Amino acid sequence: MKPFVIQLLESRGLKISEDTYEEKEELWNFIHEQNEHFNKEDVEESPIALKSVAGGDHVE
Numbered sequence: 001m002k003p004f005v006i007q008l009l010e011s012r013g014l015k016i017s018e019d020t021y022e023e024k025e026e027l028w029n030f031i032h033e034q035n036e037h038f039n040k041e042d043v044e045e046s047p048i049a050l051k052s053v054a055g056g057d058h059v060e
Helices: 004-011 018-037 040-045
Strands: none
16 A cells, blocks of 8 residues: 555655655655644744745845
8 A cells, every 4th residue: 555645646646656655755754743843832922933925035
């Protein structure tokens, strides 16, 4: 059976080589592990924030 992340990527039209299944699965697990440590309350109280603005990649 294919790892979940591979099924997800292929369902979105991406072709994934079987040689990279393990690498992709490790990256997926790492991202989820890091996400568990992320706490929204910490962000709300943080003095620094990142904000993504569509089309806002220019400098004025």
